[in-house]
Amino acid sequence: MIVGKVVGSVVATRKNEKLLGSKFMIVEPFSNMEKEGRIVAVDNVGAGIGETVLVACGSAARIGCSMEDAPVDAAIVGIVDNSIGLE
Numbered sequence: 001m002i003v004g005k006v007v008g009s010v011v012a013t014r015k016n017e018k019l020l021g022s023k024f025m026i027v028e029p030f031s032n033m034e035k036e037g038r039i040v041a042v043d044n045v046g047a048g049i050g051e052t053v054l055v056a057c058g059s060a061a062r063i064g065c066s067m068e069d070a071p072v073d074a075a076i077v078g079i080v081d082n083s084i085g086l087e
Helices: 059-064
Strands: 002-010 023-029 037-043 052-057 074-079
Touching: 023 052, 023 074, 037 052, 052 059, 059 074
Parallel strands: 037 074
Antiparallel strands: 002 023, 002 052, 023 037, 052 074
């Protein structure tokens, strides 16, 4: 799991049928996280631009957002209220 900041959104009018109705956000991981570079994550918790979020990756992302059969590699699973020493 990584912590990062939502920096944008992605609109895709054509996508896999298992992703219909899904919202996609661009997340920039904090510098001390293992993952580098921005990622696109499915958002099922209603995160907004500028918010700090928890992102699950890999198979945990599909399970965390109840999309086991969808082509999902990253999912926002929480919005962080307070983080100390992460940025």
